[in-house]
Amino acid sequence: MSSPSLSSLGWDDSWAEAFAPYDGMVPGRVARVDRGRCDVLTRHGEVQAAWRGDPPCAGDWVALRGGRVGAILPRRTSFVRGGVARQSRGGLSGDSQSQVLAANVDVAFIVEPAVPDASQGRIERLLALAWQSGATPYVVITKADLANDLPYLIEAVKAAAPGVDVHAVSAMTGDGLDAVRALATGTSVLLGPSGAGKSTLVNALAGQQVMRTQEIRASDGRGRHTTTHRELVAVPGGLIIDTPGVRRVGLYDVDEGLAQAFSDVEDLAAECRFSDCAHETEPGCAVLLAVESGDLPERRLTGWRRLRREAEWIASRTDARLRSERLRERKLIHRQARRDRSH
Structure with missing residues (x-):
């Protein structure tokens, strides 16, 4: 370019x-x-x-x-990754440092491979990040030609992405690429795990090799990660930011994003008897009733609880870190003031 x-x-x-x-x-x-x-x-x-x-x-x-x-220049939208929280015997642990992954993005493609297994939990996590950013999210299932039961997979992914369009594509056959290409206007970003075929998808959308790729392993269909940095490249009609595969993305300040990603849970929560219902054992809990009736998959409630708990933990750690930094800055200022008076 x-x-x-x-x-x-x-x-x-x-x-x-x-x-x-x-x-x-x-x-x-x-x-x-x-x-x-x-x-x-x-x-x-x-x-x-x-x-x-x-x-x-x-x-x-x-x-x-x-x-x-x-x-x-002030960012219109930004994808902010929080510190990674890990579950241990003592509860959640990890760090609270945040990082901006990409800025001024119009469309976010959540890229999930059809093989070996599409992860509903990872899709939910990345959708929360995408909704929070201000970009419009879409889910793209790559390697669709390798799926054993593509219609079933698409329905399972849709269950993890209420209100979000899901597209299945194959860079090998070209199936589904036109629909994704029509969405890739303005600036787009690809978010997904290593080996999901993000760089291959960029090349397919560009109509030429603009990103380096490696062949998938025949043994399990996994791709090997090649992108090591975030890079903005041109495709017909727009720009795409390809990102390194993310094993884990911490959720930083994502209240609105979580509410959008779990709009089915949030809509039910509005019908609970108590406004502060925790959806645990409270009487008149519309969320629990929906799980019991089968209208809401239990894994959706479990995922909502897990991500909210993690986001709250990261927020508390971030607040504690900021308080510590402010205290250290005040001490340095007072120390310098004493030195100035002594002279």
Whole structure:
């Protein structure tokens, strides 16, 4: 993508207005961040830039001056991964650090392979992240040609993604690609596990090899992970950010995203007798009644509980970390003030 027009990168009047304070600087969009430097696409071609302070991410619009990122323009949407929480004997453990995965994205494709097994839990987790970002999510089942019972798989995935369109595709046969290509306008991002075929899907949508891929293993249908960084690439009609496979994504500040991802549970919860119903043993709990009647799969309630518990834990750890950082900053300020008075 040499010397692209800014409009082909997603530039519009709103971005021009946001860039107005940076007169004399050059606007550009971050294509890749790696090892302390970022590749930025500008009207003059691709340039490398360094930065100070908070790092940019793929999809960011930035203001450049002399090989440096002078500013990151306010993000319209952002995918924020929280610290990973792990279940142990003592409860949840892990870290609370957050990371922006991609910015200014219009469409989020949750990519899940048909083989060896599509994970409903992973789809729910990534949908919560996608809904929270502000992008429009879709679920894409890759390697559809290898599925033993594709109609059954699609229905199972739909049960984990209420209100979200589900598309099955095969990069090998081309089936389903036109429907996904029609959705890949503006800026899209692919989220999914290693070996799901994300890079292969990007190449299929682009109509040429723009991302490196490896063959799947014949023994189990698994692909080997090749993408090691997030990268913005051009496809007909838009741009796509391919991401490394994620084994685990912590949920950071995702109340609205969880409510959207579990809209079936939330709708039932609104009918509970008590407004603060925990859906455990309370009388008149519409959620528990739906599980007992079979209208709501029990795994949906279990998944909702697990992700809410994790999100609350990460939020509490984040709050504790911020309090600790503020206390440390105040101590440093007081210490410096004492030194100044002593002199």
